Amino acid sequence: xxxxxxxEDDWVRRWLARWPAPRNLTVGAGDDCAVLPxxxxxxxxxxxxxxxxxDVHFTRADPPRRIGAKAVNRVLSDFAAMGAEPLTLTxxxxxxxxxxxxxxxxCYAGMARAAAPYRVSLAGGxxxxxxxxxxxxxxxxxxxxxxxVRRATATPGDRLLVTGTLxxxxxxxxxxxxxxxxxxxxxxxxxxxATAMLDLSDGLGKDLPRLAAASQLGFTLDAAALPLTRGCDxxxxxxxxxxxxxxxxxxxxxxxxxxxxxxxxxxLTPIGRLTRPGTVNTDGxxxxxxxxxx
Amino acid sequence: xxxxxxxEDDWVRRWLARWPAPRNLTVGAGDDCAVLPxxxxxxxxxxxxxxxxxDVHFTRADPPRRIGAKAVNRVLSDFAAMGAEPLTLTxxxxxxxxxxxxxxxxCYAGMARAAAPYRVSLAGGxxxxxxxxxxxxxxxxxxxxxxxVRRATATPGDRLLVTGTLxxxxxxxxxxxxxxxxxxxxxxxxxxxATAMLDLSDGLGKDLPRLAAASQLGFTLDAAALPLTRGCDxxxxxxxxxxxxxxxxxxxxxxxxxxxxxxxxxxLTPIGRLTRPGTVNTDGxxxxxxxxxx
Numbered sequence: 180x181x182x183x184x185x186x187e188d189d190w191v192r193r194w195l196a197r198w199p200a201p202r203n204l205t206v207g208a209g210d211d212c213a214v215l216p217x218x219x220x221x222x223x224x225x226x227x228x229x230x231x232x233x234d235v236h237f238t239r240a241d242p243p244r245r246i247g248a249k250a251v252n253r254v255l256s257d258f259a260a261m262g263a264e265p266l267t268l269t270x271x272x273x274x275x276x277x278x279x280x281x282x283x284x285x286c287y288a289g290m291a292r293a294a295a296p297y298r299v300s301l302a303g304g305x306x307x308x309x310x311x312x313x314x315x316x317x318x319x320x321x322x323x324x325x326x327x328v329r330r331a332t333a334t335p336g337d338r339l340l341v342t343g344t345l346x347x348x349x350x351x352x353x354x355x356x357x358x359x360x361x362x363x364x365x366x367x368x369x370x371x372x373a374t375a376m377l378d379l380s381d382g383l384g385k386d387l388p389r390l391a392a393a394s395q396l397g398f399t400l401d402a403a404a405l406p407l408t409r410g411c412d413x414x415x416x417x418x419x420x421x422x423x424x425x426x427x428x429x430x431x432x433x434x435x436x437x438x439x440x441x442x443x444x445x446x447l448t449p450i451g452r453l454t455r456p457g458t459v460n461t462d463g464x465x466x467x468x469x470x471x472x473x
Numbered sequence: 474x475x476x477x478x479x480x481e482d483d484w485v486r487r488w489l490a491r492w493p494a495p496r497n498l499t500v501g502a503g504d505d506c507a508v509l510p511x512x513x514x515x516x517x518x519x520x521x522x523x524x525x526x527x528d529v530h531f532t533r534a535d536p537p538r539r540i541g542a543k544a545v546n547r548v549l550s551d552f553a554a555m556g557a558e559p560l561t562l563t564x565x566x567x568x569x570x571x572x573x574x575x576x577x578x579x580c581y582a583g584m585a586r587a588a589a590p591y592r593v594s595l596a597g598g599x600x601x602x603x604x605x606x607x608x609x610x611x612x613x614x615x616x617x618x619x620x621x622v623r624r625a626t627a628t629p630g631d632r633l634l635v636t637g638t639l640x641x642x643x644x645x646x647x648x649x650x651x652x653x654x655x656x657x658x659x660x661x662x663x664x665x666x667a668t669a670m671l672d673l674s675d676g677l678g679k680d681l682p683r684l685a686a687a688s689q690l691g692f693t694l695d696a697a698a699l700p701l702t703r704g705c706d707x708x709x710x711x712x713x714x715x716x717x718x719x720x721x722x723x724x725x726x727x728x729x730x731x732x733x734x735x736x737x738x739x740x741l742t743p744i745g746r747l748t749r750p751g752t753v754n755t756d757g758x759x760x761x762x763x764x765x766x767x
Contacts, residue, residue, distance in 0.1 A: 205517060206623055209687070211554040211671055212521040212614075214621045220513045223499060226596045227506040228563035228611050235602045260505040269522035271609040273567075302520045307607075308529045315565040315609035317522050320506075327508045329500055377505055393503070 190280055191306060194287040201300035203266060213302035215267060215319075222321040225263040229254050230315040237355065243282045245355040247289025250314040253380070255297065255359035256423045258320050260378040262328040262368020265320040265361070267302040268294065273309025286314070297361055328368050328427070330393035333375035337428035339398065339451040340437075345383060346411030346419045353408075354421035363443055364425055372437045376427035382420030384466035388459075390426060397454040402462035406448040418467040428453060484574055485600060488581040495594035497560060507596035509561060509613075516615040519557040523547050524609040531649065537576045539649040541583025544608040547674070549591065549653035550717045552614050554672040556622040556662020559614040559655070561596040562588065567603025580608070591655055622662050622721070624687035627669035631722035633692065633745040634731075639677060640705030640713045647702075648715035657737055658719055666731045670721035676714030678760035682753075684720060691748040696756035700742040712761045722747055 191208075201207040206214035218224070231237060231253065237246045251268065258265040270290065274283065294301070302319070342363055348354040360378070367373040375394055379386050383405075391398045405416045429437055434449065441447050454460075485502075495501040500508035512518070525531060525547065531540045545562065552559040564584065568577065588595070596613070636657055642648040654672070661667040669688055673680050677699075685692045699710045723731050728743065735741050748754075 206621060210624050211551040212519045212557065212612075212621070214517045214519055214555070214616070216618070217512050217514055217516040217518050217615065220511055222511040223508045224511050224518070224613065225506045225508055226561065226563055226611075226613060228565050228597065228609070229599050230565040230567065230601050230609060232567060232601050232603050257505040261508070263506065267520070269520055269611055271522050271524040271565075271611075273524065273526060273607060303522065305523050307524050307526050309526050309607065310604040313567065313601075313603065313607075315522070315524060315611075317520075317563055317609075317611035318506075319518065319520060319613060321511065322508070324510065327500060327506070330504050 191304065194284055195301060197284065197288045198291040198301040203300055204302055208301065208303040218321045221324055223324050223327055225258060225261055225320040225322055225327060227254050227257045228315065228317040229257065230313060233312040241355060243285035244289030244292065247286035248293040249355050250316050251290045251293040252357060252359045254316045254318040255361055256378040258318060259360045259364030260376050260425060261322060262326065262364050262373065262376065263320045263322040264365060265297060265299045265318050267300045267319050269302050269317045270304040271315040272304065272306045273311065273313040274306055275309060275311055278312065322368065326368055328373045328376040330375050330377050330390055333394040333396060333428040333453050335396055335453055335455050336431055337374050337453045338431050338434050338449050339426065339428055339453065340447060340449050341406065341424050341426050342445050342447055343422065343424040344406045344408040344446060345416035345422050345424065347408040347415060348421035349419055357423040359423065360425045360445065363445055366442065367427060372429050372433060373427040374430060376425055379422040379424045379426050380420065382418055382422065383426065384417040386426060388466065391453055394453065395456055397456055397458035398451060399454055399460040400451040400462045400464065402464050404448060404450045406446055413464055417464050485598070488578050489595060491578065491582045492585040492595040497594055498596055502595060502597040512615045515618055517618050517621055519552060519555055519614040519616055519621060521548050521551045522609065522611040523551065524607060526607040527605045535649060537579035538583030538586065541580035542587040543649050544610050545584045545587040546651060546653045548610045548612040549655055550672040552612060553654045553658030554670050554719060555616060556620065556658050556667065556670065557614045557616040558659060559591060559593045559612050561594045561613050563596050563611045564598040565609040566598065566600045567605065567607040568600055569603060569605055572606065616662065620662055622667045622670040624669050624671050624684055627688040627690060627722040627747050629690055629747055629749050630725055631668050631747045632725050632728050632743050633720065633722055633747065634741060634743050635700065635718050635720050636739050636741055637716065637718040638700045638702040638740060639710035639716050639718065641702040641709060642715040643713055651717040653717065654719045654739065657739055660736065661721060666723050666727060667721040668724060670719055673716040673718045673720050674714065676712055676716065677720065678711040680720055682760065685747055688747065689750055691750055691752035692745060693748055693754040694745040694756045694758065696758050698742060698744045700740055707758055711758050
């Protein structure tokens with residue numbers, strides 16, 4: 180059990196040892212702040228914070244490595260949605276009393292394993308007492324200046340596309356085991372295909388209206404085109420949530436080039452288009468949780 | 474009450490409106506990530522995350538503006554301890570059910586007010602359900618390359634100094650109302666006075682051994698020299714904690730110049746020196762919570 184502060188320092192050191200050596204940090208965990216070289220004026224910095232809480236985003240029964248992976252991958256998924264490259268993370272942890280240190284160590288191992296393929300370091304963290312287990316993860320990354328893909332930059336007529344398949348994530352475990360679409364997001368930004376982009380955390384039924392609203396546009400969905408996870412129908416694809424796939428827009432004239440040059444095994448599917456403001460067509464599907472349709 | 478996601482979006486917008494316009498952000502709250510220009514290769518980036526939790530760091534009865542201020546000022550205090558300039562913050566909030574939105578809005582107002590004097594923006598945030606109210610604040614800042622003041626860079630003989638007065642913070646409210654020593658920390662770094670520095674969050678009795686250990690040194694404290702908060706004795710000054718003053722070291726030959734040129738109204742007091750490893754002298758004071766003395 181974590182009892183005194185000094186003991187806590189020792190545990191935190193042990194958890195951090197699971198993380199790859201922080202090559203890109205001048206000062207890592209253990210000082211008041213972490214320090215790393217600025218990437219140069221040709222870049223913009225990209226920032227994100229996110230949190231997962233026991234009994235909201237995961238359960239007591241979930242494998243701790245997967246809990247840690249989810250905490251990190253949710254943040255990496257947001258970097259994917261900007262077309263950005265994540266560099267380093269900080270993690271705050273809320274620890275209930277009598278939490279087994281081995282379980283937390285496994286959570287950290289899951290975080291490290293999620294970050295490793297992208298060479299993302301851990302810059303530091305903080306632990307605090309809490310009523311329930313939670314992780315708040317913040318990420319710092321970079322993107323060539325002016326090239327971050329926003330939500331608000333689509334125009335009427337832009338085609339809507341999604342990566343992967345939709346639906347079932349809360350039931351089939353994908354909400355813990357998904358892969359953030361980082362290479363796909365960066366490729367879409369680098370090749371200037373994506374005119375607007377976000378990651379589907381709440382489900383297409385909430386996130387598509389959010390994307391359209393950010394660009395002050397309407398949308399038309401092609402329900403028959405939705406890429407369904409095995410065992411899911413279109414209603415599940417729209418409303419289950421936690422897909423962590425990319426939803427993005429592309430100018431109609433560039434769609435053929437996109438489909439022809441897409442270099443990934445990840446499925447890519449056109450599912451509709453953005454329209455003038457005030458015109459919304461869900462093709463008969465109910466978008467749950469989206470107030471306009473409640 | 475915060476009920477549906479769309480309603481939550483609206484509340485978050487309202488809370489963020491309390492914050493000054495984010496002049497230094499290209500993309501602010503509301504997109505997947507925030508974006509800001511990189512500060513140029515002459516700088517290092519500085520990162521910190523910290524969290525405060527109800528019934529650990531504040532109580533239900535504390536004024537919500539002060540709770541928000543504490544969440545932000547604890548992070549700003551860490552930037553002070555590196556001699557760094559904070560630029561922007563992200564905030565994750567754990568919201569219990571039936572939390573009055575007005576109370577959270579007041580917390581955000583307190584955060585904004587704490588950040589305003591330093592022109593620190595809010596880059597984004599996340600809200601989640603939680604069993605108790607908590608805030609996790611992450612900061613991004615900058616420091617001229619190579620000039621961040623670490624903990625591990627003191628040498629034997631370096632004099633120990635503290636800003637302000639010590640003791641009483643948990644009882645007299647200072648733990649909620651302290652001022653982070655940002656100008657003082659940056660001045661000490663700019664003029665290369667500080668050879669090592671940290672902020673006193675856990676109290677001198679824990680943080681002084683921590684500073685010495687980071688530099689692999691011992692220390693000698695002059696108990697009679699401790700700058701005491703009114704109504705506190707030396708034991709309180711050492712063990713109460715939450716002073717959020719700076720503890721730093723300076724080469725003995727530079728101490729007269731430091732004391733002569735110190736431009737702040739903030740009190741500055743020499744309290745001892747660092748020594749060769751293995752020699753520790755607390756001048757008869759008990760350092761509570763420091764294992765070596767338990």
